[in-house]
Amino acid sequence: MSLYKIDDVAKECGLTKRTIRYYEEIGVMPSPQRTDGGTRLYTREDIDYLKKVVRAKEVLGFSLQELHTYIATADVLNEQRFDYQQTTEVRERIEKLTRMEDTLDGQLQLIEQKLQSIHAVQEELKELRERVQSGIQRLQSHEAAGQPEGG
Secondary structure, eight states: OOOBOHHHHHHHHTOOHHHHHHHHHTTSSOOOEEOTTOOEEBOHHHHHHHHHHHHHHHTSOOOHHHHHHHHHHHHHHHHHHHHHHTOOOHHHHHHHHHHHHHHHHHHHHHHHHHHHHHHHHHHHHHHHHHHHHHHHHHHHHHHHTTOOTTO
16 A cells, blocks of 8 residues: 655645645644654545545535535445445335435535525626626616717
């Protein structure tokens, strides 16, 4: 298993070392293993996990609070998937899949809320653009008629 230092992880994930340490501090990212001298050592799984965090933050526009919830839910989902794979009895598998569905519904709801917020901002901007365009047309028609704006 290859281990990576924080410089390598930061470069690959497009983050600063400080951001990675901060994510660790606030619990968004689990603490990596360390050398006897205290140097952080990351696994490929740590890097992949951090890339998920970056994607959720940048692409989905999650706040740190939302990010924490999203990642915690993803962790629960992974545990549920593992539990499902360990089960062979049909009734138990149905129950585990039902719990996974509930967890996925929670994640989808979080994303849906974010999308609604984005659409609300988009609508506000469209309305403002329409008002600006009306103002331009009004002023252009006054100008063409040789009238001052108030006339």
